Amino acid sequence: MTDLQAALGEHNVLWAPEDLAGYEYDATIERHRPDAVVFPSTTDQVSAAVILANAHGVPIVPRGSGTGLAGGAVPIKGGVVIALTKMNRIIEINPRDRVAVLQPGVINLALQDACAAHGLLYAPDPSSQRICTIGGNIATNSGGPHTLAHGSTVNHVLGLEVVLPDGRITWLGGRQPDAPGIDLRGIFVGSEGTLGIVTQVCVRLMRNPEAVHTMLAIFETVDAASEAVSGIIRGGVIPVALEMLDNEIIKAVEPRLHVGYPLDAGAVLLIEVEGLRESVEADAERVVIACREMGAREVRTAESEAERARLWEGRKGGIGAIGALSPNFYILDGVVPRTQLPAVMSEVLRLSAEAGFRCANIFHAGDGNLHPNIMFDELVPGATQRVLDLGGAIMRLCVDAGGSITGEHGVGLEKRSYMEWIFSEHDLDAQHRVRAAWGTGDLFNPCKILPNSHGCGQAHEAEIRHHLATPGVYV
């Protein structure tokens, strides 16, 4: 502690038990108390903290805002949490080169706001963007509604300054894409804080489009809405966003936020197209036709910026609204090929009903990225375990449909055991080698991503016995 305080300043090190409580968990699951939390302000301080922790044989866990949904920032073996929230400076916004350079603790929305002043945007827009940090977005390769057209975080990060697990500072990538050599940047993004700590990042910015059309398509059933999603994509239009909200979500959102979703709809699709005016009109027409073909009751178009913002408010506030409906809920994140969406969605609803739980769905339908939210009450004996079992069954369903166990939330602690469903022993061995190459020993964000990490035990169910989601999380 004394060494850390000497390196970072006394007030940047917390170690009293009452101060540490807020850093034992992220937005879900397992919790474990760290031995200390440090708040570096510079790259050198991050490096110093890493070197000191290594010297004392103490685990290190990097942390942003703690909004992760897979336990990536949970200090499961104790040790030092390195919180990057004080490194929150936007260093440069260069509208001519369309790049921004910033520190990892910058809030996603703060970057968006700073870009908007120049008519530019940073495309990744996770629903937690009001509080999540860019560093955290890099760790999980965050997506968001606009991932459909613009890609995930990795497609927008040009270069990174990182502190490696041994404390060495280096740059991966640069200020332009396609820097020479092996794409170390590409493998770092999405590595869930296991390969190092981001201390500075250069991102690519895009120009705001001339026109945006936001539509709300209203369907009688989830099935019809799912078919419409497939129909739109098949028809050759890739909207910038294509989101689905089912009746459970509508019932949670509408009374609270009054955004105009019909309470009796089976599902709505929130669809956005952008570009030149002529392009947007033609795309919108094709979207409307595809929706009508699948039986849409109505397709509304936002007539003003205020109306557009309201439609999105319902989407972004959807998960928070579920909190009012249920004491607890469990957010899932799975992906399926888009053509499998109708079949998988109907199976998700069937499995939930069979298990006796209400399931609310609000998700990135255009990407085939599902987010079923299972509502339950932890006080009902056995309910938590049954919810976990249902979650496992839904993940299995995604895998069997040719999909994946996570689209944007990450593996973290939560899904380590599911990795074996999609990867062979050889595949996982190769992933262990990545960690070995980066010098990620047993102490650098231990027990994340890979099953059977040294000294981490295994059993998924045992680890997440206390897996209780709470309102205030995002998808």
Add this chain to the structure above:
Amino acid sequence: MTTTSTAIDAVRTVLPPDRARAPETYAIDGVTPAAAFRPETRDEVARLLASCDAATLAVTPLGARTATALGRPLTAYDVAIDTTALARIIEYEPADLTITVEAGMTLATLQQTLGANSQFLPADLPPSDAATVGGLLATARPGAWRNHLPNQRDLILGLTVASPEGTLVHSGGKVVKNVSGYDLHRMHTGALGALGIIVEATFKLAPRPPAIRSWAIQCNTLTQAADLAFRLWNQSLPLRALSLLTSEASRVASLTPAPHVLLECGGYEAVLVRCEEIVRRETVLARAIGGEAIGNQPWDALRLAAGDLTKTVLRLGIPSSRVAETIEAAAAAGCTAWGHLAAGSVLAHGLHIEEPAIESLRALAQSHGGFLQIESAPAPLRRTIDPFGAAERDLVASLKHQFDPRGTLNRGRWQEHA
């Protein structure tokens, strides 16, 4: 030599005899391998690679051989593994906008397959669509579409790679969004086959725009061209490419030998009509000489020039705002030069570019936080100047050690095994 011959005789027994090829056709930098094979399945690739690894033979995987002068000259080259027989479609569901293909399929065949469903893979790498899928990933060379359309780096969803141990290692998947585990597929992108042989890849596809149109706008000076290009970039055009050409580059592209802005847009017909209006308006505002719609020929010519193995070709990464001055600097050094504004990419090529000129262009790029990569050059030049320039080396060395501990693959391409 005898040891190598014995080892190669052992390797020959691994595959059916008809997989052997005449080594002479696989010469790289004037060096002919002792043996060459054209395996027909991914398992054959894995078995062959493992047997070479066990015999400590140096292996170089090859696709269409369009980028053999990229990287340092090989320090050993015993066996060529030709991947072009692996050219099957594994899975294609047009409605999912994804495809899984074997690595030896050419980009041309892939585009043809996708075109039948009005889809395409937005990769326009040099020198042409003759390159293989494995090659386009292993070299990760960008083209004029970079930063307007997603690039192969952004479109790779999953990969299967044969390891020197003879296993087939898979990463990612076939869905368009996936964060399960480490993205090994990104690590292999741009690795020049030094960490494993790519045998299969899954891509995210894009719908082909209903129509595509290009314009060439003649300017008085390159500065004026840059001004116009920035004006166009700041419109909401559905750009696919926006490039600046010197007089000499214009000549290579069969245009009037004068500085040019070259741009390509894609979209509905009504959109292209509007693009035409915007292009005309901005041309007048920039006081440029004037423009005309052109076909694909200038773009193809630039791709060929960027992938010309008979010349020295340099690729510089540079901020967009510095593209014009970097093109001028390359031209002053005797190169034919052009650049892609949005990607911050400058291409320079010449029959012979002197070392000091390369070093000073690299210093210029680095002074703006950029880089210079030698895409192609005679072997001696690539021995004296690092083709990649300063970049993180220790991590590359330790990845190489983890994934190819005996240094079997593409020996010497990277610094650490020089």
